[in-house]
Amino acid sequence: MNRIRMGFSPDLGIDLGTxxxxxxxxxxxxxxxxxxxxAMDQGTGEMIAVGHQAQQMIGRAPSHVQAAHPLKDGVVAHFDATRAMLKHFINQSGHHRPGSRPRVVIGVPTDVTGVEKLAVKEAVASAGARECLLVEEPMAAALGAGLPVREPVGNMIVDVGGGTCEVAILSLDGIVSATSRRIAGNEMDEAIVRHVRRTYNMMIGQRTAEAVKVAIGSAFPLDQEETMEVRGRDLVAGLPKTLTLTATEIQQALAGLVNKIVATIRAGLEAAPPELAADIMDRGLVITGGGALLRNxxxxxxxxxxxxxxxxxxxxxxxVQGTGLVLEDHRHLEVLRRRFR
Ligand SMILES: Nc1ncnc2c1ncn2[C@@H]1O[C@H](COP(=O)(O)OP(=O)(O)OP(=O)(O)O)[C@@H](O)[C@H]1O
Ligand SMILES: [Mg+2]
Structure with a gap:
């Protein structure tokens, strides 16, 4: 009946990541x-650009424009900017009729506070949703990965994103244990910036550091050396400079951080009840999130x-694929409704 009254309004699954x-x-x-x-105009509070277009402006915008990530460590850090961004993305995704109001299932980290949950719900509601259901990101990730989360077996999922690394064990439709640490892809980029500054007295931008990580970064030494040229500013002469970085030095620069992520995974395994730990030993664990693309x-x-x-x-x-599966599963929607109301 709702649909007839409000026009066609497809339901949405959203992964609002850092x-x-x-x-x-x-x-x-x-x-x-x-x-x-x-990207927001500081004076008027108006949104100037979103997504790819706004990303191009980071580090390049005039002083009255601020281009930034409105989420930090997986949660809403700047409410107005998050709301504006969500509204834009929701509008862009729909062939909704004007005024139609979708139902939204959205992922949140497991250690999110009540206030942070409310901020996400409010942002989604003010972006035009008629209902907003929150799902824990590891549950969405496990569903998206095709793990049998409903069965009485231990499933382990590790999601290394931009802001957080989440390690969770799931069984019988629920999260048995979860650890979330605010170390992930962004920190890797910062480690590369620090390495270049300390070793070469050169300043590179965060986006350059990310490009280095994606192109030649790895968690384990590579079989063959690779290199990449980067441009930055020489901190002594103050002038632009070009430098060639090697995969070996980047692997070493990332090692400390990567080891912390591995320690989090080990701690997650140690926290598993014995029966579930045995299942995981047999069946293995699943890694996901952009950080899982780090080579090796x-x-x-x-x-x-x-x-x-x-x-x-x-x-x-x-x-996001997991949030989509939740949308199609009425039983799961009911569970979320009861849990987060
Ligand atoms: N090929 C790659 N190698 C290494 N890292 C990568 C690669 N591709 C993407 N990344 C990193 O993955 C991260 C983004 O992953 P993802 O989109 O899963 O995060 P998110 O969901 O937005 O963040 P979070 O879950 O922490 O809120 C970025 O730090 C990005 O640099
Ligand atoms: Mg994520």
């Missing part, structure tokens, strides 16, 4: 994947934990 936001439209699949970035990360985790490690097919889309 680094990227993805939107799934029921019946259509993933329709949007954009950086979680907003799966090999390192497997070597350090002694269990098989599988990476999801498309780690950047696993959570």
């Amino acid at each position: 680094a990227n936001t993805e939107v799934f439209v029921k019946g259509r699949g993933v329709v949007l994947q954009e950086p979680s970035v907003v 990360f799966d090999r390192l985790v497997s070597a350090e934990t002694g269990i098989p490690v599988f990476r999801t097919v498309d780690p950047l889309l696993t959570v």
Whole structure:
């Protein structure tokens, strides 16, 4: 009846991430994947650009424009900017009639506070949703990865995103234990910036550092050396300078951080009840999130934990695909309604 009154309004699944936001439209699949970035006019408070376009402005905008990530460590840090961004993405994803109000299932980290949950719900509501259901990101990730979360077996999922690394064990439709640490892809970029500054007295931008990580970064030494040229500013002469970085030095610069993520995974395993731990030893664990794309990360985790490690097919889309599966599952929607009201 609702649909008739309000016009066609497809339900949406959203992964509102620190680094990227993805939107799934029921019946259509993933329709949007954009950086979680907003550029606002500081004076008027007006939104100037969103997503890819706003990302281009980071570090390049005039002083009255602020281009920034409105989420930090997986949660809403700037409410107005998050709301404006969500509204834009929701509008962009829908072929809704004007005034139609979709139902939204949206992922949140497991350690999110009550206030943070409310901020997400309010942002979604003010972006035009008629109902907003929150799902824990590891649950969405496990569903998106195709793990049998309903069965009485231990499933382990590790999501390394931009802001957070979440390690969770799931069984019988619920999260048995979860650990979330605010170290992930962004910190890797910062480690590369620090390495270049300390070693070469040169300042590179965060986006350059990210490009280095994606191109030649790895968690384990590579079989063959690779290099990449970067441009930055010489801190002594104050002038632009070009430098060639090697995969070996980047692997070493990332090692401390990667080891912390591995320690979090080991702690997650140690926290598992014995029966579930035994299941995981046999069945392996699943890694996902953009950080899981760091080369050889799966090999390192497997070597350090002694269990098989599988990476999801498309780690950047696993959570949003899971929110899409929740949308299609009436029983799960009911569970979420009861739990987060
Ligand atoms: N090929 C790659 N190698 C290494 N890191 C990568 C690669 N591709 C993407 N990343 C990193 O993945 C991170 C983004 O992943 P993702 O989109 O899963 O995060 P998010 O969901 O936005 O963040 P969070 O879940 O922490 O809120 C970024 O730090 C990005 O640099
Ligand atoms: Mg994420």
